[in-house]
Amino acid sequence: MIKNSTDRKVTMYSLIAAFGGFVFGLDAANISGVVRFVSSQFELTSMQTGALVGCAIVGVILALFFTGTFCDRFGRKKVLIAIALTYSLSTIISSLAVNFPMLIFGRFIGGVAFASITVSAMYIGEIAPAETRGRFVSVNQLLITLGSLIAFIANYFLVKAMGDISWLHEENVWRLMLGFELLPNILWVSMLLTIPESPRWLIIAGRVDSAREVFTKIAHADQVEHIIADVRHSIHEDQKHDTVTQLKTLFSKPMTLVLAIAICYAVVQGASGMNAVLFFAPTVFEQIGMSVEDTFMQTITLGGVAVVFTLVAITFVEKWGRRTLTIAGLALIVLAHGSTWYGFKSANYVLDDTALTEIAAQQVDTSKLQSFVGSSYASDVALKKDLAKVYSAKELPLVSGPVINATIQIEAVFVLFGIFAFLAAFNMSIGPIMWVVFAEIFPNKVRSVALPFAALVQSISSYLIQQFFPWQLENLGAANTFFNYGFIAFVGMLVMVFILPETKGKSIEEIEQQLVPDVEREPKVCTQG
Known part of the structure; x- marks a missing residue:
C-alpha cells in the first residue's frame, strides 16, 4: 500500500x-x-x-x-x-x-x-x-x-x-x-x-546537492541529511x-x-x-x-x-x-x-493408418511415412530419428509437431x-x-x-x-x-x-x-x- x-x-x-x-x-x-x-x-x-x-x-x-x-x-x-x-x-x-x-x-x-x-x-x-x-x-x-x-x-x-x-x-x-x-x-x-539518477552515484560523482534533491523525493525530510552523511561515509570507505x-x-x-x-x-x-x-x-x-x-x-x-x-x-x-x-x-x-x-x-508413439490420416489432415506430406506405417516407438528420440531420415532440415521443424500429435499415447x-x-x-x-x-x-x-x-x-x-x-x-x-x-x-x-x-x-x-x-x-x- x-x-x-x-x-x-x-x-x-x-x-x-x-x-x-x-x-x-x-x-x-x-x-x-x-x-x-x-x-x-x-x-x-x-x-x-x-x-x-x-x-x-x-x-x-x-x-x-x-x-x-x-x-x-x-x-x-x-x-x-x-x-x-x-x-x-x-x-x-x-x-x-x-x-x-x-x-x-x-x-x-x-x-x-x-x-x-x-x-x-x-x-x-x-x-x-x-x-x-x-x-x-x-x-x-x-x-x-x-x-x-x-x-x-x-x-x-x-x-x-x-x-x-x-x-x-x-x-x-x-x-x-x-x-x-x-x-x-x-x-x-x-x-x-x-x-532521477541514483543518489548514491551522484554523491560518488561529487554532486551532493543533486543527491539531496533526489533524497527529498524518496525519503522523509527529517532523514535526508542523516542518509547523506551515512552514504558519504560508506562511499569514503568503499573508495x-x-x-x-x-x-x-x-x-x-x-x-x-x-x-x-x-x-x-x-x-x-x-x-x-x-x-x-x-x-x-x-x-x-x-x-x-x-x-x-x-x-x-x-x-x-x-x-x-x-x-x-x-x-x-x-x-x-x-x-x-x-x-x-x-x-x-x-x-x-x-x-x-x-x-x-x-x-x-511412460509415453509411446504408434504410427498406424489412423495416425497417418490425422497427419495428412494437417497438410503434411505423408508419402514419406509409408515405410514406417505399423511402427511403434518407445521414445520420442526414436521417432524423431526416423522422421529425420525422410524429411529435409526445412521440413522437419514443421512436420514433427503434427506427427507427434497423431502418434503419441501419453498421460498428458x-x-x-x-x-x-x-x-x-x-x-x-x-x-x-x-x-x-x-x-x-x-x-x-x-x-x-x-x-x-x-x-x-x-x-x-x-x-x-x-x-x-x-x-x-x-x-x-x-x-x-x-x-x-x-x-x-x-x-x-x-x-x-x-x-x-x-x-x-x-x-x-x-x-x-x-x-x-x-x-x-x-x-x-x-x-x-
Whole structure:
C-alpha cells in the first residue's frame, strides 16, 4: 500500500527501472514462438537452434564484464537508457534479418541489453528502503512474467491469423513477432528520461546537492541529511577499494559463505530448466502432442501462471522470508520435474493408418511415412530419428509437431501438471528471490564487482540450458531432459537448507555481520540500499 508521495515516487522509479524486465520477458517469449519458423526457413540443426536462443546469453556474459564499470563511470540512469536503445537496435536487426548470421548478430546485441536486469536491481537497491527492498527488487521478475504473457498472447494471435490473412505466412510471421518489441522499447526509453539518477552515484560523482534533491523525493525530510552523511561515509570507505582490491576481498576466505550462497543460487536458478520452458515453450507443448495453434494457446496459460505466482512472491517475500520461499520453491520444482519425467517416460508413439490420416489432415506430406506405417516407438528420440531420415532440415521443424500429435499415447496430465507447477514454483521462489538475495548478501565494499560476478555465473548456467535444450530433446528425449533438471533442483535444495540464511528485514550491514563475522568492518551506515 502506498502511504504518501515519497512511497509513490519510490514505487514509480522502481517500476520504470524494472521495466527492462518486461522487455526481457517479451523478448524471451517471442523467441520461443520464432524458433519453429526460423528453424524451418534457415534449415537449422538442433545446435544452431540452441545457438539462436543461447547467443543472447553470450551477449549478457560479455556485457557483465563492463556493466559495473559503466555504471560507476556514467551513472545508473544513463546506462539504463543506453540499454533500452540497444534493445531497439536488436529488435530492428533481428526482425529484418535476411540470413541466420544476421539474426544471430541481432540476438547477440539484445543479449548485451539483458544486463538491464542487473542494473535495475542495482538502481532499485540504492533508492528503496530496507524494509521494502525485497518487494521492489522482486518487481523485476513480475515484469519479466508480464512481458512474457503479452508476447505469448501476441504470438498466439499471429499464428492464428496465418490462416485468415493471405500475406501472413510461415516465412514472415516470425518477423512480426520480433518487430512487435520495438513499441515497448520506445516506451521504456521515454519513461527512463523521467527518473532521477541514483543518489548514491551522484554523491560518488561529487554532486551532493543533486543527491539531496533526489533524497527529498524518496525519503522523509527529517532523514535526508542523516542518509547523506551515512552514504558519504560508506562511499569514503568503499573508495579505499579499487576493482582489483574488491575482487581480492570477494574471493578471500571470510567471504567463502557469501560466495557459496551466490554461486549455488545462481547455478540452480539458471540450470533448473526455466529457460528451456520459457524460451522453447511451444516446442515443449509440442512434445505432448498438441497442434501448433494449441501449443501457442497453452503458452498464454503458462504466462498467466507465471504472473500470478510472481505476485505471490512479491506479496509474501517480506512475510515468509527469502529462505522459506527458496527451499519450499525448490521442493515443489523437484516434484514438478518428477511428474513431467514420469509423463514423458511412460509415453509411446504408434504410427498406424489412423495416425497417418490425422497427419495428412494437417497438410503434411505423408508419402514419406509409408515405410514406417505399423511402427511403434518407445521414445520420442526414436521417432524423431526416423522422421529425420525422410524429411529435409526445412521440413522437419514443421512436420514433427503434427506427427507427434497423431502418434503419441501419453498421460498428458502428468506433464501438464509438472510444467505448470514448475512455472508456479519458480516464479514464487528462486526466480525473483535470487535477485533479492544478491542485492542483500554482498557487503558494500564488494558489491560493484560481486553483483556482476553472481549474474555472470547465473548467465553461464542459463546459457548452457538454452544452448543444449534442442540437442537434449533430439538425443536424450524429453523425459531424461526434465529428469536432469529435477536432479539439479534437488541438489540445490539440499545445499540451500544448510547454507542459506534468512535476510528479511535486515540492513545490508546486519547481514554482513551475520555472513562475514571475521573481518574488521566499518561503522554501521543506514543507506537506502
